Amino acid sequence: MNPHPAGQIDLNVPIEAGAVQRGLQHKYRQTVLFFPAQGQTCHAYCTYCFRWAQFVGLEDLKFAAREAETLVEYLRNHPEVTDVLFTGGDPLVMRTSVLRRYVEPLLRADLPNLAHIRFGTKALAYWPARFLTDPDADDLLRLFGEIQAAGKHVAVMAHYSHPRELATPAAVAALQRVRDSGAVVRCQAPLVRRVNDDPAVWADLWRAQVRLGAVPYYMFIERDTGPKEYFKVPLARAADLSRRLPPAVGAVSQRPRPVDVGDARQDPGRRRDGDRGQAVLRAADAPGPQPRVGRPHLPRRVRPRRGLDQRAAPGLRRARLLLRRRARRARPTTRPGPSEHAGRDPPTAA
Ligand code: SF4
Numbered sequence: 001m002n003p004h005p006a007g008q009i010d011l012n013v014p015i016e017a018g019a020v021q022r023g024l025q026h027k028y029r030q031t032v033l034f035f036p037a038q039g040q041t042c043h044a045y046c047t048y049c050f051r052w053a054q055f056v057g058l059e060d061l062k063f064a065a066r067e068a069e070t071l072v073e074y075l076r077n078h079p080e081v082t083d084v085l086f087t088g089g090d091p092l093v094m095r096t097s098v099l100r101r102y103v104e105p106l107l108r109a110d111l112p113n114l115a116h117i118r119f120g121t122k123a124l125a126y127w128p129a130r131f132l133t134d135p136d137a138d139d140l141l142r143l144f145g146e147i148q149a150a151g152k153h154v155a156v157m158a159h160y161s162h163p164r165e166l167a168t169p170a171a172v173a174a175l176q177r178v179r180d181s182g183a184v185v186r187c188q189a190p191l192v193r194r195v196n197d198d199p200a201v202w203a204d205l206w207r208a209q210v211r212l213g214a215v216p217y218y219m220f221i222e223r224d225t226g227p228k229e230y231f232k233v234p235l236a237r238a239a240d241l242s243r244r245l246p247p248a249v250g251a252v253s254q255r256p257r258p259v260d261v262g263d264a265r266q267d268p269g270r271r272r273d274g275d276r277g278q279a280v281l282r283a284a285d286a287p288g289p290q291p292r293v294g295r296p297h298l299p300r301r302v303r304p305r306r307g308l309d310q311r312a313a314p315g316l317r318r319a320r321l322l323l324r325r326r327a328r329r330a331r332p333t334t335r336p337g338p339s340e341h342a343g344r345d346p347p348t349a350a
Contacts, residue, residue, distance in 0.1 A: 023065020128174030
């Protein structure tokens with residue numbers, strides 16, 4: 001099942017002063033992902049979820065942080081970071097009072113480098129009451145206002161996979177309420193076979209989003225993890241589909257790029273000529289110094305594996321092994337000083 005593809009534990013989890021930061025991932029230079037412990041469930045539980053390891057009750061597979069102080073310290077030590085993405089799971093499954101315990105320390109900390117606070121969520125589509133009628137809905141929108149009053153930009157990174165998720169009055173009203181708070185709603189979704197692997201569906205989805213004042217942002221391509229066989233779209237087909245998308249959505253929005261293959265942002269912009277029909281990728285972002293950004297490369301081919309049982313055990317064993325190896329390397333006697341993250345090579349595509 002490959003719970004953490006593309007070296008997410010080995011490459012993305014930072015080490016600060018010898019301590020592994022299990023609630024953080026720093027995989028893009030300017031963005032740190034933060035996994036608040038209470039936000040590691042979801043409104044949806046999509047079968048194809050690449051974060052399934054967060055939900056299955058195996059603590060040593062999970063990314064989770066219990067306090068904001070380590071995040072504040074990390075941001076102080078890394079002035080290149082401008083964005084914090086609260087993610088999961090879904091951080092908006094947390095009550096607003098709990099969310100405040102993570103956000104307010106960031107606002108109090110006087111971090112001039114921190115410009116954007118983002119919340120990745122399925123709530124706008126699956127639980128619009130979170131912004132409308134839940135007892136702490138108003139407080140959540142107040143919190144968005146307080147973040148902006150502190151000089152930070154708020155983005156709600158909304159997961160909509162299909163235009164039907166925007167077709168109910170509650171979904172429309174929730175989106176409007178978030179926009180009224182001053183937050184920007186940026187929309188993202190994976191490309192999922194049998195759900196939205198059709199350019200017309202994406203065009204309808206983006207048109208609906210633009211009409212409601214949201215910003216179409218990312219189309220994700222699935223990672224090599226979880227029970228994805230039924231849903232996956234091969235890269236070469238994703239590249240073909242991407243070319244058949246409308247070049248712009250209405251007058252105000254450019255076409256979003258398909259991104260995020262494996263663990264580096266990628267742009268499967270064209271298909272390689274030749275017998276294999278393999279997509280050529282270009283890294284749109286990468287951690288650390290960025291010599292590979294923009295350079296074309298071919299994705300590593302993933303060999304089909306054998307049975308489900310044969311896959312699961314080695315995946316879990318490997319994740320545990322990586323954690324143990326990382327903890328050993330993290331000991332100050334052998335690896336002192338600041339994060340090892342900065343000089344790391346960017347990961348390759350899965
Ligand atoms: S909404 Fe996102 S995080 Fe939640 S289960 Fe679906 S893919 Fe996973």
